Amino acid sequence: MNRVLRTQWAPLLAATIVAGIVLSLATKQFGSSFNVYTILQTAAVYTVIGLSQMMVLAVADMSLAVGGIASLVTIATGNLYQVQHWPIGAAIAGSLALGLACGLVNGAIIATTKLSGFIVTLATGTAFTGIAYGITSSIPYSNIASVLTNLGQGRAAFFSYLLLPAIAMTLAVGAGFRWLPIGRSLLAVGGNKDAAVLSGLSEKRAIVTAHAVSGVLAAVAAVLYIGVLQSATPATGSDWLIISFAVPIIGGTALVGGEAPASGCFVAAIVLSAINDALIVLNVNTEAVQMAEGLLIFAAVIAGKLGQSVRGGTRRSVGRPSTGPGRLGQIAQDAATPGLGMP
């Protein structure tokens, strides 16, 4: 319990629950079981999108290709099922493999060239989307397998069935980082690259793995979203960039790497989805939602930074502050973190 309270998203979740209760008392609509269902339905997809980005943030990299992979995977699923007449299970498996391949491409380019993930994934993400548009001529596949529709639209009262895969993914990612040796390596490389490398861990392997898993998760999110939209369109993913960063960052993932709070992603996704919904219920213009997301990211990052400096402050006061010029230089460099990570 104590550990839950200490997490960065705990106050946010508390505030959201309180606000949610107030809202459901004020308006009938917000608390209705159908409305809660829509919130959770959106939140489920957000969660997996966020997990996909979090994989890469864990190794202190980033991916702008989450949306691009989703676009390509979406039309792959649609094409394999509708045009190639694959059974839906095989179509989904093929799509996830494609997501894995896309992630491997990203990871391999970044690990071998040591370029920043930013610019590489900006390029590959666009290319993936481009292929998706090219193959479909921008026409969505409308014949969606009933399994996906049932999953995306199905509910038991307020409980969206999509939550099942979302929770499963959250647990799987969380467990992977906690129990798998490769998961620990990812966090070690993200947390302190030098320490990890000196201990014999491979930085390249960590980066490639992170991007590969990120690709698979983006594919999962895409497949889930097909059911929500009941259509496989290449436009999927075009507006995922902000969400993909907002979810893990609000969930407490540090941009500097070494952390992967999967449960935080889940909570943040619900919070974001609820805010989104509340603004609509309150008849606030939908566009305000987008503004709110931006400001939330900002607030979350600053809160994380403040939290760190408070925690760090007590620790540093133990010995005399180290004063070597090396340390000073580090501080100066930290303050001036250049935009494009790697040289």
Added chain:
Amino acid sequence: MNDQLREAPGAKGSIPTLVLQNISKAFGGVAALTDASLELVRGEIHALIGENGAGKSTLINIATGVHRPDRGTIRIGEQVVHFSSPGAAAEHGVAVVHQERNLVRKFSLAENLLLGRQPVNKGLVSYRKMVEDAAPWLERVGLRFDPRTEASQLSPGQAQLLEIAKALTRRCQVLLLDEPTSSITDAEFEHLVGILRELRDSGTSIVFVSHKLEEVYALCSRATVLRDGRNVLNGAPLSEVSQGDIVRAMVGRHIELFASGGATKRAAGPAHLELRGVSTELGHHGVDLTVHRGEIVGLYGLVGAGRTELARAIVGLAKITGGELRVAGKPAKVRNPYDALRHHRIGYVSEDRKDEGLILTHSISRNVGMTVWKRLEAKFGWISETRVRPHIAPPLQRLDVRMHRVSQPVGSLSGGNQQKVSAAKWIAAEAELLIFDEPTVGIDVAAKDAMHRLIAELADDGTAILLISSDLREVVQLADRIVVMGDFRILDELEGGGQYAPISERVMQAITAATLAAQPDEHDAIAGSPVH
């Protein structure tokens, strides 16, 4: 207390472990080590001492497989070995604990200890086994923590111990500690001492790199002193050499300085820079310092005394938290180097030439001109190379910077010429107070000579100069006044420009007196501690 310690196994009849013999190493034509040796025997704590740039780091890097020697041999016992990588050295049982903390802060102590080798059960990390495996090692270095504690909870000293434990898990026979005490408290130091002695007694050989001589005497049995990449002392038993001898061995330089030797006494002008009871965020307290116009004040101290840090506070790269800073008789507020340059004409020739002194990828003219653009620009900032040229040509000429074209990148110059460019920038800026921080470290003799002459000439022309140097001979010859610093305080102040021997004697006295004065209290405080 010391006597009893010095009885530790000495050179006679003991078993050699790691031996580096006649090692030479050059980087880009500049010799970092020349015939340097370090000979360890089983179960000893061996001090490796030397000023910055003396070659300690290079020697450690060679011992741990980071660099490969140009000449010389490395032996483990009787066997000649070649370390091709840090991994190879580790396999031979040589481990190093660096100054930087190589810990994953978010991981538990146990996991940091076993990083990359976490115990696995059916493909999953077994935390229970990890804790079990780690506990004895933590116990061994006296870290009485739950192994599941997050590493971020450790103080710097405890982190150091964790790293030692990490080295021990790899079954190291030789442990190199690179300035392990630079950021730890006295109590932590005492604890570390206890652990290291235990290790020594169980047969591990330890190399202890430190600038703090009192620590060296408290812990080590023999010392190797490097100066300019050569051995001055090679495994001398500390029972036979005094602290004064060690300091002299460290700082005495055999390079001839220019002959004038500060014989002409300058008539110092009015006080230009005055620090009164200044404290800084970096740890200075009650620092009083005055530099007059046309005067060279040498700021001497061992590494870690807080000299560079003081300079950084003066130019606004660190915050002054108390006391008063006056420039040209008026109270001054310097928030950043921009203020320092624009409003007070203070310049700082950084010791960190490559990262802070110069932009290596940019041309010589852009580097030198940077400080004068503001002054030369026309309306709306318009400027041209031709407009800058008359201001940067004289300093470049005066310093005799050897270059092909002013448009060539600074990174393509030799170290000495880079240093000249770094200084030329402040001459162009016509600084009234110029702080030189280790201006002659890592540069060749000719460039050194040029820097010395420049500093003297600038003072003759009325510039106030604060010279930070670890080269005592340089300070004695150049400075009109010598201020001795230690432990972020001013220890002593004396006239310069005289004979080297008496001055160096007094400087050494000031430094050793300060460290000795600090010692008794420490020992009293420690007497009751369980570690002792």
Added chain:
Amino acid sequence: MAASAAIDGQLQASAPVPRVWPSAIERVREALGTQTSAIGLIFLIAITWTAFGIAGSGFLGSYNLYSIGQLAARDAVLGMAQAMLIVVARMNLAVGSIGAVCTSLLGYLLVSAGVPVWLAFLLVAVVGVLAAVLMGVAELMTGLSSFIVTLAFLSAYAGGALLFTGGRQYQISSSIVTRLGNGTLFSSAICPLVAIAIVCGVACWLLYSRNSLGWKMLAVGANERAARASGVNVSRVVLAAYALSGLLCAVATVMNASYELNVNAGFGSDWLLPSFIAAVLGGVALTGGEISVTGILLAALFFDSLQSGLTIINVPSYWIELPEGLVLLVAVLLDRARRARRRTMQPRSATSTPEPDAVVAQ
């Protein structure tokens, strides 16, 4: 003293003082040396034009060249807007969102408010600058990376623009604006926007070659610590870089609106990619401290020629996004390779120059 003076004397007698100030010809050669990417791009453009000229009918026709120029002009200005921040080792993810804010404002001022054109332009420019400076202030105050700051503002500004317009379309009918984006200049193949892009290019070139602000921006981008220690007011320079980036976004907005005419707050959502393509392909170092304005102009021209050519040879428009991504990827990889080669060559050039220090030391 005497000894070293003697050595100096010998040295000066034996070796004449070298001429260290580059001659005019050398300066031209040096300038060209930094333009390797620009020279490469000229070849690429020539190849593209020849290939598409042969393969597709009408590629070299005045109508097509006109539209290439129209698009390339805007993309070049976007590239410069991005480059302003890349030069100081930062980035601007919000170019498109500032564009959306400016577009909304321009539409409102011209259509709903009926403000005179010059005043509308001025206000749009002011707002563009303010929007960018606000991000700069946020970055400096929080010490966060420009990536996360501009990402947050990307979202906030885009939402704000939509909120402001309420999803309205603005049909701009001002004749000045119409002539700017759809008129002709000198020949029927040249859009007046090309002139605007060239004027911006010249201004940028002057900034980086003849203005102390541009010099300081390069210094901050190449080594922020060294620039700060040398008395450069880093915060001020960074804010100026943001301001210039915002100003160029505003200019790009006006250019974009002048040929689209029917505008809404959704404009700018697809600007991020062209802004990076123009900058990176043009040879702006992603690590900061280096710029090539001609490179940016040519990169935009090449990129839009390629796009247009693919359309001319009847590649379906759905495939257009793929080459965008691939061009950026290739550009980044080439830039990487070029820098790696230069780095390995540097030590050699350092040793090939005579080492006078060594002579004196003997």
